Amino acid sequence: MTTIPDHRTVPDPEYAAALAAVGQIIDERIGQRPVVAGIAGRHFDRPHYTRAALALCAADITGGHAEQAWHVAATIELIGTAARVHGELLGGGAQATPRVPGRQWHGDAALMVGDYLLAIAAVEMARLPDPRIIAWLAESVMAISEAALTPVLRATPVDEAWQSYLEHAGSATATLIAAACRAGALAGGGPAAPLDVLGAAGHALGIAAHMFHDTVVFASPSAGAPLISLGLPWLLAAADDPTLGIALEAPLSAAAVRSLVERLDVAALVRRSHRCAVAQRDAALAHLAPLGGRAAPFARLACQFVPDLPA
Numbered sequence: 001m002t003t004i005p006d007h008r009t010v011p012d013p014e015y016a017a018a019l020a021a022v023g024q025i026i027d028e029r030i031g032q033r034p035v036v037a038g039i040a041g042r043h044f045d046r047p048h049y050t051r052a053a054l055a056l057c058a059a060d061i062t063g064g065h066a067e068q069a070w071h072v073a074a075t076i077e078l079i080g081t082a083a084r085v086h087g088e089l090l091g092g093g094a095q096a097t098p099r100v101p102g103r104q105w106h107g108d109a110a111l112m113v114g115d116y117l118l119a120i121a122a123v124e125m126a127r128l129p130d131p132r133i134i135a136w137l138a139e140s141v142m143a144i145s146e147a148a149l150t151p152v153l154r155a156t157p158v159d160e161a162w163q164s165y166l167e168h169a170g171s172a173t174a175t176l177i178a179a180a181c182r183a184g185a186l187a188g189g190g191p192a193a194p195l196d197v198l199g200a201a202g203h204a205l206g207i208a209a210h211m212f213h214d215t216v217v218f219a220s221p222s223a224g225a226p227l228i229s230l231g232l233p234w235l236l237a238a239a240d241d242p243t244l245g246i247a248l249e250a251p252l253s254a255a256a257v258r259s260l261v262e263r264l265d266v267a268a269l270v271r272r273s274h275r276c277a278v279a280q281r282d283a284a285l286a287h288l289a290p291l292g293g294r295a296a297p298f299a300r301l302a303c304q305f306v307p308d309l310p311a
Contacts, residue, residue: 014297015053018066018073022052025074029120050304051076051177054205055184057297058198062189068129069187075124075137076180082117083144083176130186136179147172151229155238155245165235166207173213174206197290201298204284209305211277219270226254232276233269274309281306 052073059069118141125134152168155161181202185193214231227234230248238245247260281302288295 014300015056018056018070019049019053021070022049022056022073022077025070025124026077029074029078029124030117033116049073049077050301051080051180053301053304054177054202054298055180055187057301058181058184058193058202059188060297061198061291061294062185062193069184071124071127072133072180072183072187075121075128076176076183078117078121078124079137079141079144080176082114082121083141085114085117086111087148128183128187133183133186136182140176140179143171143175152235153230153249155230155235155248156242158235158239158245161230161235161238161245165230165232168229169207169210170203173210174203177206177209178202194291197287198298201284201287204287205281205302205305208277208280208284208302211273211280212306215270215273215277218273219266227252227257233273236272236276237264237269271309277306278309 055073055076056066056069059066059072121137121141125137128134147168150168150171152161152165154164178199179202181198182195185195185198211232214233218231218233227248230238234248238248244260244263252260285295285299285302288298291298
């Protein structure tokens with residue numbers, strides 16, 4: 001299989017201190033129940049907290065108020081981690097997240113841990129000063145749940161499949177990233193913050209991040225696992241081969257998926273899918289043109305979500 005190295009080698013240095021503060025907030029919240037903390041703590045994106053960094057970046061762009069932005073960022077990470085845990089419970093782990101040694105869930109435990117993290121996120125939301133922030137974050141939780149219940153199941157007709165994919169990516173990934181940008185901006189800059197600009201950029205970047213995530217999963221050894229939802233590389237392959245699109249409409253065992261993978265030029269599909277993600281990332285950055293030079297930190301973080309293609 002073609003592999004894509006982890007591009008998040010270190011947390012963004014500009015936000016390292018603030019991300020440490022965010023991590024401390026999370027540790028304090030989950031640390032109130034040591035047994036749960038020992039289980040749940042392994043599933044946070046330490047030390048990168050990439051979504052949290054976007055919220056902090058949006059706050060910086062709009063002027064400050066660091067401590068309010070820390071709580072927004074912590075809530076974002078709690079929601080995102082809960083969604084990942086619940087996704088693995090639903091059987092999407094092989095498709096949604098590359099396998100991690102030692103992460104094998106008993107269903108009841110995963111459900112309780114995910115619910116616990118969402119409950120902590122709800123408490124953290126209650127500390128936030130503006131009801132709009134609470135609404136955006138709550139809407140992102142609902143969207144993530146809707147995405148889990150409405151996977152992409154058809155690769156044909158191509159136009160309809162693509163629209164379904166974009167809607168799914170928007171709910172599963174982009175809504176939370178857009179909320180991170182809007183909420184961070186509001187915590188940082190008040191009512192005059194460019195909420196629409198940052199929200200649009202965040203949503204577009206979330207679509208790009210979802211595309212790149214699909215690319216990483218398709219390139220990994222888990223690409224032959226049962227299909228829970230059709231990712232971008234599968235849609236690209238089905239657009240080229242209508243017979244594949246028809247085959248993908250039926251429920252497929254892991255063995256059947258592996259057989260289909262063997263028919264494909266995986267390396268070429270990974271490159272095409274990666275190019276789509278990069279193009280979508282660049283489209284996200286185009287939304288930031290009104291911000292001028294203030295958008296530079298956002299652009300740097302965007303490259304952590306979706307790195308450039310290897311030379």
